[in-house]
């Protein structure tokens with residue numbers, strides 16, 4: 001199947017209403033060119049970064065040597081346990097398996113969105129004392145598919161679940177929750193678009209994992225992020241706004257993602273990101289996981305004629321983000 005045959009994975013978003021009788025209104029919605037700061041290093045703003053056409057499938061970049069881990073990686077990974085898993089048929093036609101985790105670090109419900117039916121959680125499959133077959137099926141610890149009247153969690157092993165040897169590392173995206181970008185149609189960032197793009201690429205491979213971490217607003221939470229937006233409207237960039245609020249520029253941590261990936265039996269991955277800090281952080285202090293390749297996430301707005309989020313706010317956000325990017 002060619003990539004063009006895959007359904008769009010875009011979630012329903014508000015589309016601008018253009019009044020055809022009023023050409024002036026329509027011109028307001030025209031995309032404006034990205035005006036990258038001239039002081040950025042040439043390697044980041046080279047023409048290869050904004051080519052006329054960018055392949056819809058990004059070109060992976062092998063990770064030869066991992067960047068030095070940033071300070072503060074924990075010596076011991078948190079403990080995680082997948083407490084429930086469920087099949088989700090999606091609007092694009094792709095089926096995903098949502099894995100909900102608990103952990104010994106916080107009380108949040110972190111998730112793994114698993115594409116394909118070959119990746120399994122070790123903690124989910126582990127037998128629980130005293131549980132019945134029905135208990136196992138209700139918490140999602142079954143193989144194959146559920147159907148009315150099914151009696152056992154362990155049947156159906158070969159029903160659509162082929163144990164074929166893999167020759168490529170799994171495509172993984174570590175995604176931090178962004179209520180504004182994913183739910184409130186925000187054009188201040190491209191988080192929702194990046195989640196959709198990750199889903200599109202994983203649907204294409206019929207395999208992949210989005211680890212969805214509940215660390216809203218680069219870890220400062222929604223309330224503080226909204227204050228940061230007001231500071232941005234007052235002229236600060238996204239990093240300065242955090243600092244003015246006495247928060248670190250980026251308060252996220254990825255050790256839960258490392259632990260969740262290990263629970264899903266992943267030790268070698270291809271990581272979808274532009275953020276160099278994520279590579280070292282997700283590999284863990286003791287290199288529990290190896291990132292074989294980095295797959296860039298070029299914003300759709302930077303691909304010629306490809307649509308994507310356009311607004312003066314998202315341009316400011318991307319401009320700040322590109323300073324730390326490894327595109």
Ligand SMILES: Nc1nc2c(ncn2[C@@H]2O[C@H](COP(=O)(O)OP(=O)(O)OP(=O)(O)O)[C@@H](O)[C@H]2O)c(=O)[nH]1
Pocket residue numbers: 174175176177178179188189191194215216217218219220225228229238242272273274275278297317321
């Ligand atoms: N504090 C703050 N957080 C923001 C802002 N805009 C988006 N976010 C949050 O940033 C997170 C996404 O991080 P980004 O830095 O955009 O991207 P990334 O995940 O580090 O990098 P990629 O893997 O390349 O996408 C989400 O949790 C968003 O809620 C902002 O202006 N201020």
